[in-house]
Every structure is written in structure tokens, then in C-alpha cells.
Amino acid sequence: MLSKKEFYHHFETASALNQKLINNVQNIIENVRVHQDEALFQYNQQFDNVELSTLEISQTDIDNSLDKISSELRDALKESYENIKSFQERIKHENVIGKNTSLIYNPLESVGIYVPGGKAAYPSTVLMTATLAEAAGVENIIVVTPPQPEGVAPSILAACKIAGVNRVFQVGGAQSIAALAFGTETIPKVDKIVGPGNQFVATAKQLLYGQVGIDQIAGPSEIMIIADETSEPEFIVQDILAQAEHDENARTFLLSTSKVLLEKVEALLPEAINKAPRKAIIEPSIQNFHYAILTKDNEENIEIANFVAPEHLSIQSSNPEQYIHKIKYAGAMFLGPYAPEALGDYNAGPSHVLPTNQTSRFTNGLTVNDFLTSHSVISYNKSTFNQLAEGAMEIAHTEGLYQHEESVRVRVNKVVQEE
Template sequence: MLNKQDFYRQFETASASNQDLLDSVQAIIQNVKLNQDAALFQYNQGFDHVEVAQLEVPAATIEKSLDQISPELRIALEESYENIKSFQQKIKHENVIGEHTSQIYHPIESVGIYVPGGKAAYPSTVLMTATLAQVAGVENIVVVTPPQPEGINPSILAACQLTGVHHVYQVGGAQSIAALAFGTETIPKVDKIVGPGNQFVATAKQLLYGYVGIDQIAGPSEIMIIADETAKPEFIVQDILAQAEHDEHARTFLLSTSKKILEKVEALLPEAIQNAPRKAIIESSIKHFHYAILAKDNDEIIEIANFVAPEHLSIQTQNPERYLFHIKYAGAMFLGSYAPEALGDYNAGPSHVLPTNQTSRFTNGLTVNDFLTSHSVISFDQTAFDKLAPGAMEIAHTEGLYQHEASVRVRTNKEMEEND
């Protein structure tokens, strides 16, 4: 159990740059840029130990995928899709048309989605990304995902079918990001790449930003749980394990002013870990990246939460709404004991692609609006122009941009009369 000062000392806010990783990813990028499909087949065999006859999944395989999953899973995926679509439609930016100034929105033309495929199949990632692009009106949506010995999992393809993704490519890792950024003989170049991935994927996105747009550079998944004595320890234990099972570097934070609730949860954790199917992953995560923090008062809870700026913030207290406008930085908030983070992962509506590593201090989770671009429109007649001209000329003159000033002055009534 840590106090605020001890926690701050232990919590590392930034990881050191791994030059070997950067060099390795850069080499992969250059190989794909130069050798295109040949490099992708090479990496499929070398990294994933899978040999595929072709990179693209046949369209017929995608089309019949919904019939290859259980009826229960199909219903769950369809429910999730409808909830996500409904929420994103509500928050989508609309054109703002004014008398003289407007803002016009357009969908991005082409988007690539990375769907992890190493330790498990993630149809939810397809739903939480492709649905948003679909609602935005993106015409060309493609998915890349690591090749599998038995072919791409039907649940992933079913999610693609639901969201209107007709092109799925069997390639993962940094090489797939490079393929999307530059294009190959088979995989088209896209304008933006979204979706979570491992450190190779994140590094490739970082290095290729500028050649292509990206959503974020994702770090390990994380949850902070704020609890008081009314919280149910059994709920909290499972929420901690649910986050820890993502991978060995997942981070979990339990924050409270109640020493009693912290002790109850910490006492229950060891047995729960022993019974967990993904025990090895969870054990490593809890051992190295779990923090139980005792705050002295409510103000300190708010301070610590804003400092960590967690990807997921679960508030399991008697009055969770009290924190709503005081904790400013979180990827997503979950209020109350019956709003587990797992619902946010699958079917609540908002996307589960969220900022990590304190980046919610300056960015937000993925939304439909990340698949839109916009531009302003400025339109003035002579009367409206005359109202703004003096101010524009004054600022231009002050900045020493005299032709800016002249381009305004030449349009003024006085100047036009003198020229006549």
C-alpha cells in the first residue's frame, strides 16, 4: 500500500527509448517500401511462422463468416454494432453554415485498421473502429491482421462483414503498417491507420506518422479504480484481473481514502489470480504494474487521478458523479459498480480505442470525428468586408507584412475611388 509520495516515486511517467526496437522497425519499413508483397510474405513466414497462398482473404470467405460463428456470438456482435453505430451517429460533427464563415466536414477517403491477432481473436476491435469509419462515410476501409495457421478467425471476419469491410489482408506487425502507409502490389495505400497493437506496431505508427495519419501511439492498457467502503471487493478484484489479463505490461491502480477496502481487495487478489485461466500473464502484470494507493482525502484522489490520466477510470463509490467534472483526464469514465470496464470494451457504444500513458491529458478516445476532415469557408461582400478591413490592416502593418495590408487596402472604398 502506497501513499501519494511513494506512488509518485514508483510510477514511471515515460519509458526510455529502445534504440534496438527503433532500428529493427525502421529496417522492416524500408524492406516493405522496397520489396512490397515479397517482404510481407517473408515476414509472415519469419515472424508469424505461417505461409499463406495469398495476402488477401477471399471475399467469399468474409461473406459466409456470419454463418460460421455461433448464433449467440452473432447476436452479441450485432447488438454491439448497433450500440456503437447509434452512439457515434449522435456525436458526429455536422456542417456549421454561417452568414460569412462556415465549417465543412468530409469523410477521410481511405482508412486502414490494425486488428491484433497474436494471443487471441479480437472482433471487438473491428467493431470499435470500422463502425466509426462507416458512420463517418469512409468509402475504402481495409483491415490487416496477423496470419493464422488455420486462417483468420471467423469472428473477426464476421465483424468485418457487419461493418462493411470487404478487404482483409493476412499480415501483421510493423510490416502491415508500412504496407498501409506506402502501398504494395496487393495492399492499397491509405490516408489514416487506426487500431491497437504491440510495441512493433506502435513504433511503426510513430515512425510513419506524416506519411500517413494515425490515431495514437498506444502503450500498455491500464485501469484506475477509485473505491470507497461501499464498493464490493469481489467486483474490484475481477476488474483488476480483467485489465491485467491483456498482457504482462498492463497497469492497474486501486485508489481510495479507505485503508479497509484496499486491504480487503489486496487480500482477495492472490486466490483470484490462482484461479484465473490466464494466470501467468496476470501474475506478471500484478507483480510489476499494480499499485494500491491510500489517499489522505478526496482532493488527493482527484490530484492523483489527474496525474495518472488513466486509459480507463472506474469510480465505484457511493456518489461517483461527484468526480465527473473534477477529474479531467481519462480515456473513458465508468460510473458505479455496475458499469464495469468490460462493457466499454464490447458493447456500451463509445470506442474502446483510448489514450494511454498519460496522453489523455492532451487527446481523446477514438470517435467518428477522427474519420472526418474539415475546412473553413470564408465569404464576404463589400459591406461585411469593410467592417473587418481596418483591423486586418492594423495587424498586418504591425507584423511588417505590408503586402497583406495592401491586399486589404486595395479593396477598401476609399482606395477604389482614388484608383477610379
């Protein structure tokens, strides 16, 4: 149990990418750029121990995937899709049309989505990314996911079918990011790559940004829970474990003004960890990256939350609404005991692709609007031009950009036929 001062002393952001990792990923990127599909087949064998005759999954297999999952899962995926689509359509930017100046939005033409496939299959990642691209109007939605000895999970393919994915390829890691960035004989080049992945994927996205657009550089997943004496300890314990089971490096933060509540939770954790099917992942996460922090008051809770800027912020104390306008930095907020972060992962509506590692201080979670571009439109007649001309010439002259000045001046006394 830490005080605020002790927590600040112990807290560190995720480690910076090391040079050896960068060099390895650069080599992979260059190999894919030069050798294309040949390199992808090689890496499938080297990293995933899977030998394939083709990289692309057939449309028939995607279509048939809905029959290979239970009706319960099929219904759950469809419900999640509808909730996500409805929410994203509500927040989608609309064109802003003015008399002289406007802002026009257009969807990206092609998007690549990375769907992890190492420790588990994640159909939710498909829904939380592809549905947004579909809602934006993206024409070509491409999924890449690591190959599996028994084939890509039907649940992932079913989610692809439901969310309107056009093509699916069996390739993962940094090599898949390079393939999407450059294009290969089989995999088309895309405009933007989104979706979470391991450190190789994150490094490849960082190195290739500029060649291709990206959503963010994802770090270990994290949750912060604010609780008090009214909170239910068993809810909190399971929320902590739910985050820790993502990854050995996942980070969990529990803030409370109640020492009794903190002690109850810490007493329940060991038994809950021992019962967890994913104990091997959860245990190191809790041992190395779990913080229980005793705070003085709500203001201290707010200060620490804004400092950490957590990916997920679960407020299970009384009157959680008081925090809404005081917390400036969080990927997503979950209010009350019946809004567990797990609902946000699966079917609440907002995407679960969220900023980590304090990056919510300058960015936000993935939305439909990340799949749109915008451009301004400027149109003036002679009268409105004259209202701005003198000011524009003055600024241009001050900056020493004399042809800018002249391009305005030449129009001042010139009369042209206007439609």
C-alpha cells in the first residue's frame, strides 16, 4: 500500500523501445520490402511455425465461419457489431458548409487492421476496428492476423464477415505491418494501419509512420480503479484480474481513501489469482505492475488519475459522476459498479482501441473519425475578397513573401466576370 508520494517515486512509464528491437524490426521491414510474399512465407515458418501454401483466406472460408461458431456467440458478435455501429454513426463528423469556408470529410480508401492471435483469439478487436471503418465508408478493409497451426479461429473470421471486412491474410508481427505499408504480390498497400499488437508490431508501426498512417503506438494494457468504503471488493478483484490476464506487463492501479477497502482487496487477491485459469500471465502482472494507493481525498484521486492518464478508468466509489468533468485524461471512463471495463472491451459501443502509457494526455481512443480525412474549401466573391485583401498583404509584406503580397494586390483592382 503506497501513499501518493511513494507511488510517484515507484511509478515508471513503459520502457522505451530498445535499439536491438528496433534493429531487428528494421531488418524485417527491409526484407519484406525487397522480397515481399517470399519473406512473409519465411517469417510464418520462422516465427509461428506454420507452413502455408497461400497467405489469403478464401471468401468461402470467411462465409462459412458463421456456421462454425455457436449460435450464442454468433448472436453476441452481431449484438456487439450493432452497438458499435450505432454509437460510431452518432459521433461521425458531418460536413460543415459555410458561405465562404467549409470543411469536407471523406473516408479513407483502404485500411489495414492488425488482429492479435498469440495468447488468444480476439474477434472483439475485429469488431472494434472494422466496424468503425465500415461506418466511415472505407471501401477496402483488410485484416492481417498471425497464422495458427489449426487455421485462423472461426470466431475471428465470423467477426470479419459481420463487420464487412473485404480480405483476410494469415501473417502477423512486424512483417504484416510492413506488408500493409508497402504492399506485396498478394497483400495490397493500405492508407492506414490500426489495431493493437505486441512490441514488434508497435515498433514496426512507429518506424513506418509516414509511409503509412497509424492509429497509435500501443503499450501494455492498464486500468485504474477509484473506490471507497461503499465499493464491492469482489468486483474490484475481478476487474484487476481481468486487466492483468491480458499480458504479463499489464498495469493495474487501485486508488482509495479507505484503508479498510484496500486491505480487503489485497487480502482477496492471492486466492483469486490461484483460481484463475490464466494464472501464469496474471501473477507476474500483479507482482510487478499492481499499485494499491491510499489517498487523502477525492482531489488526490483526481490528481493521480490525471497524472497516470490511464487507458481505462473505472470509478466504483459513491457519486462517480462527480469525476466526469474533473478527469481530463483517460482512454475511457466506466462509472459505477455495473459498468465493468469488460463491457467496454466487447459490446458497449466505443472502441476498445485506446491510448496507453500516458498518451491519453495528447490523443484519444479510436473512433469512426479516425477513418476520415478532411479538407477545407475556401470561396470568395469580389466583395468578400476585398474585406480580407489588405490584411493578407500586410502580413505577407511583413514576412518578406512579396509574391504572396502581389498575388493579392493584382486582384484588388482587377474586375473579372464571376459566375
